[in-house]
Amino acid sequence: MKKSIFTLVLVLLFSVGFANDTYQKAMSQSIEKLFQAKTIPEYVEVANQFERISQIEKTEWLPLYYASFAYIMISFQEAENAKKDQYLDQAQKYLDQAMAIEPNESELYMLQGFLYPSRFNIDPMARGMLYMGKMNESLEKALALNPDNPRVYYLRATMTYHMPETYGGGAAKALPLFQTAAEKFQIFKPKTEISPNWGKEMNEAELKKIQETMPK
Amino acid sequence: MRSIFTIFVFILLSASTFAQVRLSGKVTDSKNNPLPGANVFIQNSYDGTTTDSIGNFSFKTDQKGIQNLSASFIGYKPFLRKLDLDSAKTISAIIILQESEDQIDEVVINAGAFEASDVKKAVVLRVFDIATTPSAQGDIFGALGTLPGVQKVGEDGRVFVRGGEGYETKSFMDGMLVATPYSSKMPDMPTRGRFSPLLFSGTLFSTGAYSAEYGQALSSIVDMKTNSIETEDKSSISIMTVGLMGSTTKCWEKSSLSLNGDIVTSGLSNKINKQQVDWIKSPLGIDGTVMYRQKTGKTGMYKLFGTFNNSTSEMFYPNTQLGTIQDIALNSSNVYLNNTFNRQLGENWMVKSGLAFNYDHQNIDLDKDQVATNQKMIQAKLLFSRFLNEQTELKLGADWVNFSYEQKIRMDGNYRLPFTNNELSGFAEMEYKLSKKFATRLGFRAENSSLLNETTIVPRFSGAYKTGDHSQISLACGEFYQNPENDYLKFAPQLKPEKASHAVMTWQYLTELKTFRVEGYLKKYNNLVKYTQPLATNPLDFNNQGSGHAEGVDIFWRDKETFKLTDYWISYSWINARRNYKDYTMSAIPTFVSEHNLSVVYKRFLPAINTYASLTYSFASSRPYHDPNLSGFMNAKTQSYNDISLSLTYLMQMFGKQSVLHLMVNNLAGFDNVYGYNFSNTRNTAGKYESTPIKSPFVRQIILLVSIML
Numbered sequence: 001m002k003k004s005i006f007t008l009v010l011v012l013l014f015s016v017g018f019a020n021d022t023y024q025k026a027m028s029q030s031i032e033k034l035f036q037a038k039t040i041p042e043y044v045e046v047a048n049q050f051e052r053i054s055q056i057e058k059t060e061w062l063p064l065y066y067a068s069f070a071y072i073m074i075s076f077q078e079a080e081n082a083k084k085d086q087y088l089d090q091a092q093k094y095l096d097q098a099m100a101i102e103p104n105e106s107e108l109y110m111l112q113g114f115l116y117p118s119r120f121n122i123d124p125m126a127r128g129m130l131y132m133g134k135m136n137e138s139l140e141k142a143l144a145l146n147p148d149n150p151r152v153y154y155l156r157a158t159m160t161y162h163m164p165e166t167y168g169g170g171a172a173k174a175l176p177l178f179q180t181a182a183e184k185f186q187i188f189k190p191k192t193e194i195s196p197n198w199g200k201e202m203n204e205a206e207l208k209k210i211q212e213t214m215p216k
Numbered sequence: 217m218r219s220i221f222t223i224f225v226f227i228l229l230s231a232s233t234f235a236q237v238r239l240s241g242k243v244t245d246s247k248n249n250p251l252p253g254a255n256v257f258i259q260n261s262y263d264g265t266t267t268d269s270i271g272n273f274s275f276k277t278d279q280k281g282i283q284n285l286s287a288s289f290i291g292y293k294p295f296l297r298k299l300d301l302d303s304a305k306t307i308s309a310i311i312i313l314q315e316s317e318d319q320i321d322e323v324v325i326n327a328g329a330f331e332a333s334d335v336k337k338a339v340v341l342r343v344f345d346i347a348t349t350p351s352a353q354g355d356i357f358g359a360l361g362t363l364p365g366v367q368k369v370g371e372d373g374r375v376f377v378r379g380g381e382g383y384e385t386k387s388f389m390d391g392m393l394v395a396t397p398y399s400s401k402m403p404d405m406p407t408r409g410r411f412s413p414l415l416f417s418g419t420l421f422s423t424g425a426y427s428a429e430y431g432q433a434l435s436s437i438v439d440m441k442t443n444s445i446e447t448e449d450k451s452s453i454s455i456m457t458v459g460l461m462g463s464t465t466k467c468w469e470k471s472s473l474s475l476n477g478d479i480v481t482s483g484l485s486n487k488i489n490k491q492q493v494d495w496i497k498s499p500l501g502i503d504g505t506v507m508y509r510q511k512t513g514k515t516g517m518y519k520l521f522g523t524f525n526n527s528t529s530e531m532f533y534p535n536t537q538l539g540t541i542q543d544i545a546l547n548s549s550n551v552y553l554n555n556t557f558n559r560q561l562g563e564n565w566m567v568k569s570g571l572a573f574n575y576d577h578q579n580i581d582l583d584k585d586q587v588a589t590n591q592k593m594i595q596a597k598l599l600f601s602r603f604l605n606e607q608t609e610l611k612l613g614a615d616w617v618n619f620s621y622e623q624k625i626r627m628d629g630n631y632r633l634p635f636t637n638n639e640l641s642g643f644a645e646m647e648y649k650l651s652k653k654f655a656t657r658l659g660f661r662a663e664n665s666s667l668l669n670e671t672t673i674v675p676r677f678s679g680a681y682k683t684g685d686h687s688q689i690s691l692a693c694g695e696f697y698q699n700p701e702n703d704y705l706k707f708a709p710q711l712k713p714e715k716a717s718h719a720v721m722t723w724q725y726l727t728e729l730k731t732f733r734v735e736g737y738l739k740k741y742n743n744l745v746k747y748t749q750p751l752a753t754n755p756l757d758f759n760n761q762g763s764g765h766a767e768g769v770d771i772f773w774r775d776k777e778t779f780k781l782t783d784y785w786i787s788y789s790w791i792n793a794r795r796n797y798k799d800y801t802m803s804a805i806p807t808f809v810s811e812h813n814l815s816v817v818y819k820r821f822l823p824a825i826n827t828y829a830s831l832t833y834s835f836a837s838s839r840p841y842h843d844p845n846l847s848g849f850m851n852a853k854t855q856s857y858n859d860i861s862l863s864l865t866y867l868m869q870m871f872g873k874q875s876v877l878h879l880m881v882n883n884l885a886g887f888d889n890v891y892g893y894n895f896s897n898t899r900n901t902a903g904k905y906e907s908t909p910i911k912s913p914f915v916r917q918i919i920l921l922v923s924i925m926l
Contacts, residue, residue: 026262041253045266048255051288052264055257081728089292122728133448164826168869 013155026053027194034070035198043074049055054097061105062194064191067091072115078155081122088118113138113155135159149183151196154203157181161206171210178207237301241309242276243287251289251313259284259296268505277301287311313653320478326680326690326724329422345783346413349817350863350880351832353919356419356440357398357409361834362815364735364770364787365423368836368857369808371891371910373406374398376440376808377423377737379766379793380435380716380875383701388439389431390519391555392572393617395593399501399525400548400578403533404894404910405493410525410550412476414509416440423739423770424718425692427598428659428676434698434716442521442554444633445509446472451926457485457500457919465661468775470512476505491913496543497530516559527644536894536908545581561600568599577773583584585627591702594618607649611659615641621702633706637667645676653682665699667709672697686727700745708758729777731785739766744797752799764798764806781821789813804850806894807916810836810857828865834858841892844905858887874925 029051037043047070054063071091075084092115099108111136120131142152157177163169181203190197243254247753250271260635263277264286277283280301287295292313299307332745345359352358357375360366367376374382387397389411401407418441422430428439451464482491483498508520528546564863580586585596599613622634645659656679664671678692697713704711717740721751744762752758768791775781790812796803814835821828836857843852862884866877883889890909900906 022262041266041269044253048253048266051255052257052262055286056260058261072707085728086290137447164823164867168874 023057024194025142027066027164031066031194037070038075040074040077043070043077046070047074051094054094059101061098061102061108064094064101065108065111065196068094068098068111068115072111072118075118084118084122088115091115104145105153106142106149109138109142109145110149110151110155110196111197113142113152117159129164148184148188150181150188150203153177153181153184154199157203158206161210171214175207175210175214178203178210182207223226227238236276236278237304238276238306239299239309239618240272240276240306241311242271243273243289243311243313244271245292245315251292254287254289254292254311254313256285256287256311259286259300279921285309285311287313289313292316292718307793325724329420329426345819346419348819348828348830348863348865349643349832350830350861351815351817351834351859353408353880353884353917354413355408356411356413356416357438359413360421360438362685362785362787362817362832363421363423364772364789364813365768366789366813367791367810368813368834369891370406370857370889370912371404372808373401373408375436375438377436378737378768379764379791379795379806379809380739381806381808383644384433384435384698384716386430386433386437386698388430388437389521389554389572390442390570391568391599392554392556392570392597393432393574393593393595394552394554395553395574395591395619396550396576397562399527399550400546402529402531402544402546405913410503410523410552411440412505415442415476415505415521417443423735424739425659425676425678425694425720427678428645428661428674428694429611431615431661431663431696432617432639432698434696434714435739442507442519445470445511445517446474446903452923453926454921454923456480457488458482461923462787471508471510473509474505474507475730476503476507478503478890485919489914489916489918492911492915493913495530496532497528497545499527499529501525501527509619513559516557518557519555521552521554523550523552534908536906537897539896539898539906543581543583546578547580548576548578550576564602566601568597568601570597571595572597586625587627588624590620590622592620609647611643611645611647613643615639615643617641621706635667635705637665637705637708639666639699640664655680661714663697665713667705668699668711668713670712672713681892683723684725687723687725690722690724691720692722693717704745704747704758707753708755710755711758712743713762714744715764716740717742729775731772731774733770733772735770737766737768737770741765741795741797744795745798750799762795762800764793764795764797764803766791766793768792779820781823784816786817786819787813787815801849805840807839807841807850810839812837826867828867829861830865832859832861834861839892842895843893843907844895854890854892857889857891858885859889860884860887870922870924876921876923878921878923880917880919880921883912883915886915888915 030046030053033046037046047067050063050067050070054060054067057063068091071087071094075087075091078084078087095108095111095115102108116131116135116138139152139156142149157174160169160177161171161174185200185203217362243251243256252267252269252271254267254387255264256267256273258277258279261277261279263275263279265273265275267273282298282300285297285299293316294730295311295313344354346352347354349359349362351362357373360375361368365378369376369382373384375385376382377385388595396409397409399410409522420439422437424436426437446465446467449465449467454461459478461478463474463476481498486495486498503523503525505523510518512518526549528547530543533544535540535542553573556568558568561567562910576591579634595615595617597613597615599611601609601611603609617639619639621635625631641661641663643659643661645657647655647657649655657677658678661676662671662673671720674695674697676694678690680688680690682688696716696718699705699713700711718737720735720737722733722735725731741764743760744764746759746762748757768789771788772785774785791809794803795806795808817830818834819828819830834857838853838856840850841852842850843853846852861882863878863880868875868877890911892910893907894910896906
């Protein structure tokens with residue numbers, strides 16, 4: 001009897017370990033593909049992979065996070081405005097589902113802050129005021145949940161860089177922000193292997209670009 | 217030990233029985249077009265793939281037995297089908313996806329309606345557009361004047377729609393009635409809306425054949441949607457050449473509070489920017505607004521909007537009719553409170569409830585005479601809606617308005633003219649979507665007035681059919697009743713409601729950045745108030761025998777795409793209208809109608825100087841008037857109307873704060889527009905009726921404003 005209970009436990013442990021391993025593997029592969037993707041079909045394919053993972057792993061927010069991220073990237077590639085909005089709707093749908101699973105995750109608020117500027121880029125004159133406020137609000141929440149989230153600093157620096165100087169933007173104002181972001185990336189350690197860990201290279205590239213163009 | 221071994225054997229065995237099954241096939245839409253990029257997978261497994269460029273898929277699965285094959289694609293309903301994976305080694309399937317209902321290119325019933333929204337995606341106007349249209353001078357009703365179907369009536373300022381008078385346009389806020397939406401005005405001078413456009417996230421403006429939810433309006437409705445819960449603390453102050461403004465917003469997790477206040481006086485600017493008016497006391501207005509929003513539960517939202525206004529002014533008015541110069545002093549106070557509460561009720565029902573209160577006091581001292589008017593309105597409204605199924609939405613509503621009016625006149629004796637009306641209304645409306653392309657809406661509205669002792673029941677119908685990806689054709693018609701104006705009811709409460717019938721047909725092409733629409737309409741008026749002499753006061757002088765009609769075509773074109781950083785729209789309206797009402801001796805074109813109306817609004821951002829420039833050109837053809845020196849009725853015409861208005865918005869940093877410098881110039885070119893003429897009641901010594909032209913109080917109006925975000 002004792003023995004059979006022991007085997008049962010072993011089987012359970014084994015299968016759990018097995019399942020988890022599948023998840024980790026599927027995620028790692030998909031994440032790698034995500035950051036290699038360049039065209040819309042490539043992004044769609046990887047977004048679909050994350051969607052498939054999310055429908056099994058119903059308590060995990062990460063597959064939804066990456067699916068949402070993929071659709072934001074798709075919206076950057078799309079030229080037609082109506083379609084852009086449609087892709088962002090999809091990104092928002094995944095993000096909302098992820099928030100429902102994990103309401104207090106800094107990375108999810110950061111991603112929300114990343115999504116809003118794409119919305120106002122479609123019609124800046126009409127949407128600017130609405131989405132600027134929403135973006136700031138999301139980023140503040142992201143920082144409150146994790147004051148060291150480097151992606152929040154990176155996004156703020158980028159926004160500042162692209163804003164006209166009269167709004168308090170421009171390269172000079174953005175430079176120290178990119179530097180702070182670089183420091184935050186330096187000390188950042190992702191919680192797990194598959195946790196969000198992107199942005200460092202982009203930040204470095206922007207930093208380099210500014211330092212090269214700025215008068216010494 | 218042995219048992220562990222058996223387990224391994226068991227696992228190995230079972231693994232070997234996991235014979236892989238290959239699934240292949242194609243995903244298409246309902247018209248057999250392939251859908252590349254669709255997600256096809258076995259539900260609750262990792263097994264699946266993405267369709268290729270011609271919609272084909274192929275993948276292997278280790279799953280066994282009865283499983284769900286699932287497919288999904290943006291803009292389509294998810295697909296699910298049971299499959300027996302043990303049945304064969306290769307399974308092929310053709311998957312047809314149905315388009316989902318919430319696609320943005322779904323048909324929307326919109327005949328007669330212009331919608332401005334920050335929330336919805338494809339709309340004609342945004343709130344920002346209203347705030348920056350120069351000829352509007354920050355007035356919502358002024359901005360509506362650049363849309364087709366609206367007449368230019370410069371001496372009035374209200375919204376005159378398709379051969380209808382100003383009072384035929386009713387204003388609502390979050391679906392609740394606003395009894396006094398315009399500020400009190402001096403004779404021959406335009407009025408303005410009471411509310412700042414920045415308080416609203418959307419406006420529904422309908423120029424005809426609107427839903428059964430709206431009643432007591434013959435021509436048009438304007439429903440302003442107040443901002444939702446605020447999410448950012450903010451404050452700002454503005455200094456204008458005509459006064460001061462301040463606002464502050466505070467947010468909590470589930471609620472927000474905003475306060476606005478302003479003092480407006482043209483005293484200073486009158487010295488620089490001379491008006492053609494002899495002011496004794498320049499207009500002075502004080503306004504305060506409070507907005508509170510509270511989320512309750514999961515779906516509930518409570519909104520409170522309250523506003524207070526007091527304004528005073530005094531002028532010498534050359535009264536041509538009487539041939540004297542009068543001293544007119546105006547003092548008015550207005551309070552408006554609007555409470556709405558919306559929430560979901562159970563799974564299917566949505567309930568909207570509202571309670572509104574409006575108080576208006578106006579006192580006019582006319583030389584030694586005095587006219588004091590008090591109006592009080594209380595409204596309670598309840599609206600239920602539910603989806604009976606995916607295609608059908610049902611709306612049911614009830615509405616009670618208690619309105620009391622009292623006018624006290626002191627003029628060789630004291631007179632009191634009071635009346636009270638209880639208006640009870642109910643409506644039912646069903647919207648049915650036969651397909652993604654075809655929708656219809658049928659509604660009925662019943663109204664009962666206690667004062668007029670009259671019950672009316674009217675039908676409303678509209679339908680829309682999508683003719684292409686971005687184009688649709690719509691048709692709407694309906695009947696509308698409205699109680700006679702207060703100025704008639706106070707003398708003659710036995711009058712019946714006035715009646716209008718509308719038929720509207722629209723063709724529209726709409727994308728995110730381009731809009732084109734043509735709308736043709738027919739309108740018929742019955743039961744209009746008529747009176748036997750110009751200054752009638754005897755109840756027996758009034759009757760409901762007036763009538764009229766209007767036909768026309770409205771064209772609207774807007775383009776934000778073709779020119780870089782440029783947005784422009786063009787509105788053109790042609791109208792043929794006749795009326796026999798008031799003291800008209802025959803059917804004639806009413807004085808507020810011009811046959812052709814044109815507006816061109818051009819907006820452009822100039823990045824080099826960080827300035828947003830807007831220009832409006834307005835044209836209206838001549839308006840008729842009655843000249844008693846000539847024979848016949850409505851026998852003369854004014855010159856046509858022209859206006860060029862400009863506004864510049866310069867974005868800058870001031871004291872390290874984000875700031876805006878805003879300059880508005882109306883009638884830049886200084887056109888000498890004449891809206892009509894006032895004639896003397898008596899002949900002069902030469903046997904002529906003398907006249908004076910009715911003009912704008914300004915040649916050019918210039919307003920400068922600096923706003924600082926704190």
